Amino acid sequence: xxxxxxxxxxxxxxxxxxxxxxxxxxxxxxxxxxxxxxxxxxxxxxxxxxxxxxxxxxxxxxxxxxxxxxxxxxxxxxxxxxxxxxxxxxxxxxxxxxxxxxxxxxxxxxxxxxxxxxxxxxxxxxxxxxxxxxxxxxxxxxxxxxxxxxxxxxxxxxxxxxxxxxxxxxxxxxxxxxxxxxxxxxxxxxxxxxxxxxxxxxxxxxxxxxxxxxxxxxxxxxxxxxxxxxxxxxxxxxxxxxxxxxxxxxxxxxxxxxxxxxxxxxxxxxxxxxxxxxxxxxxxxxxxxxxxxxxxxxxxxxxxxxxxxxxxxxxxxxxxxxxxxxxxxxxxxxxxxxxxxxxxxxxxxxxxxxxxxxxxxxxxxxxxxxxxxxxxxxxxxxxxxxxxxxxxxxxxxxxxxxxxxxxxxxxxxxxxxxxxxxxxxxxxxx
Amino acid sequence: xxxxxxxxxxxxxxxxxxxxxxxxxxxxxxxxxxxxxxxxxxxxxxxxxxxxxxxxxxxxxxxxxxxxxxxxxxxxxxxxxxxxxxxxxxxxxxxxxxxxxxxxxxxxxxxxxxxxxxxxxxxxxxxxxxxxxxxxxxxxxxxxxxxxxxxxxxxxxxxxxxxxxxxxxxxxxxxxxxxxxxxxxxxxxxxxxxxxxxxxxxxxxxxxxxxxxxxxxxxxxxxxxxxxxxxxxxxxxxxxxxxxxxxxxxxxxxxxxxxxxxxxxxxxxxxxxxxxxxxxxxxxxxxxxxxxxxxxxxxxxxxxxxxxxxxxxxxxxxxxxxxxxxxxxxxxxxxxxxxxxxxxxxxxxxxxxxxxxxxxxxxxxxxxxxxxxxxxxxxxxxxxxxxxxxxxxxxxxxxxxxxxxxxxxxxxxxxxxxxxxxxxxxxxxx
Numbered sequence: 001x002x003x004x005x006x007x008x009x010x011x012x013x014x015x016x017x018x019x020x021x022x023x024x025x026x027x028x029x030x031x032x033x034x035x036x037x038x039x040x041x042x043x044x045x046x047x048x049x050x051x052x053x054x055x056x057x058x059x060x061x062x063x064x065x066x067x068x069x070x071x072x073x074x075x076x077x078x079x080x081x082x083x084x085x086x087x088x089x090x091x092x093x094x095x096x097x098x099x100x101x102x103x104x105x106x107x108x109x110x111x112x113x114x115x116x117x118x119x120x121x122x123x124x125x126x127x128x129x130x131x132x133x134x135x136x137x138x139x140x141x142x143x144x145x146x147x148x149x150x151x152x153x154x155x156x157x158x159x160x161x162x163x164x165x166x167x168x169x170x171x172x173x174x175x176x177x178x179x180x181x182x183x184x185x186x187x188x189x190x191x192x193x194x195x196x197x198x199x200x201x202x203x204x205x206x207x208x209x210x211x212x213x214x215x216x217x218x219x220x221x222x223x224x225x226x227x228x229x230x231x232x233x234x235x236x237x238x239x240x241x242x243x244x245x246x247x248x249x250x251x252x253x254x255x256x257x258x259x260x261x262x263x264x265x266x267x268x269x270x271x272x273x274x275x276x277x278x279x280x281x282x283x284x285x286x287x288x289x290x291x292x293x294x295x296x297x298x299x300x301x302x303x304x305x306x307x308x309x310x311x312x313x314x315x316x317x318x319x320x321x322x323x324x325x326x327x328x329x330x331x332x333x334x335x336x337x338x339x340x341x342x343x344x345x346x347x348x349x350x351x352x353x354x355x356x357x358x359x360x361x362x363x364x365x366x367x368x369x370x371x372x373x374x375x376x377x378x379x380x381x382x383x384x385x386x387x388x389x390x391x392x393x394x395x396x397x398x399x400x401x402x403x404x405x406x407x408x409x410x411x412x413x414x415x416x417x418x419x420x421x422x423x424x425x426x427x428x429x430x
Numbered sequence: 431x432x433x434x435x436x437x438x439x440x441x442x443x444x445x446x447x448x449x450x451x452x453x454x455x456x457x458x459x460x461x462x463x464x465x466x467x468x469x470x471x472x473x474x475x476x477x478x479x480x481x482x483x484x485x486x487x488x489x490x491x492x493x494x495x496x497x498x499x500x501x502x503x504x505x506x507x508x509x510x511x512x513x514x515x516x517x518x519x520x521x522x523x524x525x526x527x528x529x530x531x532x533x534x535x536x537x538x539x540x541x542x543x544x545x546x547x548x549x550x551x552x553x554x555x556x557x558x559x560x561x562x563x564x565x566x567x568x569x570x571x572x573x574x575x576x577x578x579x580x581x582x583x584x585x586x587x588x589x590x591x592x593x594x595x596x597x598x599x600x601x602x603x604x605x606x607x608x609x610x611x612x613x614x615x616x617x618x619x620x621x622x623x624x625x626x627x628x629x630x631x632x633x634x635x636x637x638x639x640x641x642x643x644x645x646x647x648x649x650x651x652x653x654x655x656x657x658x659x660x661x662x663x664x665x666x667x668x669x670x671x672x673x674x675x676x677x678x679x680x681x682x683x684x685x686x687x688x689x690x691x692x693x694x695x696x697x698x699x700x701x702x703x704x705x706x707x708x709x710x711x712x713x714x715x716x717x718x719x720x721x722x723x724x725x726x727x728x729x730x731x732x733x734x735x736x737x738x739x740x741x742x743x744x745x746x747x748x749x750x751x752x753x754x755x756x757x758x759x760x761x762x763x764x765x766x767x768x769x770x771x772x773x774x775x776x777x778x779x780x781x782x783x784x785x786x787x788x789x790x791x792x793x794x795x796x797x798x799x800x801x802x803x804x805x806x807x808x809x810x811x812x813x814x815x816x817x818x819x820x821x822x823x824x825x826x827x828x829x830x831x832x833x834x835x836x837x838x839x840x841x842x843x844x845x846x847x848x849x850x851x852x853x854x855x856x857x858x859x860x
Contacts, residue, residue, distance in 0.1 A: 298849065
């Protein structure tokens with residue numbers, strides 16, 4: 001694995017390459033996706049069936065075949081082995097407990113002149129979850145998207161997932177049953193996003209669409225943003241690791257690889273203050289690679305998008321990491337909590353040697369849907385508020401309008417909005 | 431003003447027309463805006479200067495002329511009359527106090543096995559505010575966009591505003607001085623959004639762009655979403671009013687008009703349970719219209735997009751209003767707070783006869799940047815969290831990984847991610 005040093009003469013250039021890591025080329029597929037969306041808006045279910053025939057290679061026939069039956073979900077759930085069932089339940093419970101702590105509360109505040117101001121928080125009526133299908137169907141994605149919606153109090157949760165050759169991933173169905181998702185549609189790609197954004201005869205229009213997907217799905221989500229809300233536009237997965245001289249190279253190496261095995265486009269970056277840790281980790285990566293089931297993918301990712309940076313101080317290391325703003329950040333140092341105040345930009349922060357990133361993918365509790373490609377500078381992890389929205393509350397008493405009304409009318413006059421001013425002044429005591 | 435009744439045979443059709451109120455035709459201008467963005471990305475400041483010459487009709491010359499000096503802002507502030515200054519300060523203080531109540535806190539939570547989970551909340555590094563310019567420059571827009579960013583703790587706040595014929599709105603400058611915004615650029619339209627999203631030699635790349643604007647600005651915001659975060663995509667302004675037999679028609683009428691005077695595309699909808707209130711309000715609207723400074727705009731808005739609906743019960747009225755999901759909702763009934771639990775979708779809710787909507791535009795405290803066109807079903811008012819983001823925190827003890835690790839590894843195995851499983855298992859005690 002490539003090792004670079006912040007003192008290298010070409011470091012700035014190398015670091016720019018790291019920062020310019022895989023961004024989804026949304027522009028390239030925009031016109032294709034726009035056409036797909038238009039087809040769904042115009043032809044609804046019939047367009048869905050055409051797209052399924054073309055991309056997933058099966059013929060839907062009548063509308064109801066788009067829907068997976070609750071019975072199938074129940075069977076799938078009952079068929080999974082006990083250990084897995086126990087693990088799924090443990091994940092479910094822990095994810096639910098964490099997201100319950102995020103729940104915002106409505107509030108009211110009272111002023112002495114009789115003014116009442118506040119904020120009412122409510123769930124959206126309907127959420128649409130997109131879950132990739134086929135071989136890459138991850139039941140954990142279903143848990144991570146459904147549970148925040150459940151905790152938010154969303155009454156109707158709809159799932160779309162592609163079923164290539166009409167084969168459904170049984171584990172995904174089991175997870176849907178566990179989460180009590182009652183409507184799962186066999187629809188994938190940009191078509192699914194368009195169907196949930198605009199509605200068809202079978203698939204209801206939702207208010208919010210969340211969930212991972214390929215470049216077509218990401219582009220469709222961006223294009224329907226405004227018609228519905230979306231969580232974020234995500235790209236390939238990433239890990240950043242801050243390591244000092246106390247970090248164990250064989251932990252660091254497998255953690256870097258756990259990200260690299262996702263995708264050839266995934267990026268795994270470690271910044272360490274210790275030359276020896278850098279060298280040993282690089283060797284360990286090579287060792288582990290030989291025995292990985294997804295060796296080819298991981299190797300390509302490590303070679304093309306991985307790097308170990310040796311920094312001259314932890315301060316410098318953190319500064320660089322804040323610029324990268326990684327999706328996942330492991331802090332593998334002696335006193336990781338002491339560094340927490342200085343970490344500004346990261347999707348999820350994993351502290352200490354017993355906290356490998358995959359713990360956060362499945363079982364810790366926080367969401368694994370995280371901002372990628374430096375967007376942790378402005379996006380948050382998927383959370384209950386993605387499925388909620390707020391309304392401001394304002395109530396003025398007679399006293400309050402008498403006290404504050406004229407100042408309001410003066411501002412309205414200044415902006416030339418005389419009906420605004422008048423609507424206040426008609427209420428003022430003469 | 432048109433009065434319709436929910437019992438009318440064509441009511442459903444009429445109501446559909448109301449719901450299909452002015453949506454911004456973003457698609458129509460997308461390709462123009464895409465070209466503008468491409469020009470800014472390619473040519474930076476030079477493209478900005480070309481666009482300013484074309485649209486705002488003045489020649490910038492050297493780069494520094496894009497910036498308004500702090501001195502000019504200070505002068506503008508010192509020149510405004512005392513009453514207005516007092517009103518501006520009152521607005522500033524109240525808006526600040528309200529938004530301080532919204533501030534989310536970071537938190538940590540501890541489990542008995544040594545697990546620590548939490549959420550760290552941080553401000554974005556840099557925010558870009560777009561404020562329309564020229565005659566329609568509203569200092570209140572500046573306050574409403576800058577104050578949440580200030581309260582969130584954003585270190586660098588940048589403002590872009592167009593200055594047609596190089597004439598700057600003095601009140602806007604005064605408001606910028608009051609808010610201590612140090613960088614105000616004379617750049618408007620889609621070019622300004624592109625400049626803040628991608629950065630130019632003079633204008634820094636920001637993390638979040640907020641603020642109102644025309645269809646070109648709205649489209650540009652949608653197109654740069656993902657490169658930066660944005661608040662929402664807003665359309666024409668709207669008011670919905672729920673009124674019972676106790677509501678005063680001359681209040682209702684001027685409140686409807688205060689919305690109508692904004693824009694011919696604005697929509698003003700009242701739903702009342704009382705025939706007489708409907709008839710009298712319609713007459714009062716006609717009376718007020720004759721003396722409005724913006725009569726022509728308001729009349730067109732009321733005639734083409736206004737309606738009074740007579741409902742057979744308050745329950746029905748609320749149900750219809752939730753479907754409309756108005757930007758502003760006035761509840762002009764005897765006991766407005768009793769209806770609050772049933773109101774699901776509205777940007778801001780104004781309760782009781784002393785609370786006209788314009789109070790919320792200027793002085794009450796809550797933000798006046800609100801979701802329009804039914805998007806209150808999923809968007810929130812502009813708030814401090816638009817300028818903040820969260821990072822999840824996860825720290826496992828040796829005990830915790832021993833207790834939960836195997837369940838995690840089982841789930842990873844199930845998904846075929848063996849490096850994920852391995853990164854957990856290497857840490858488990860044998």
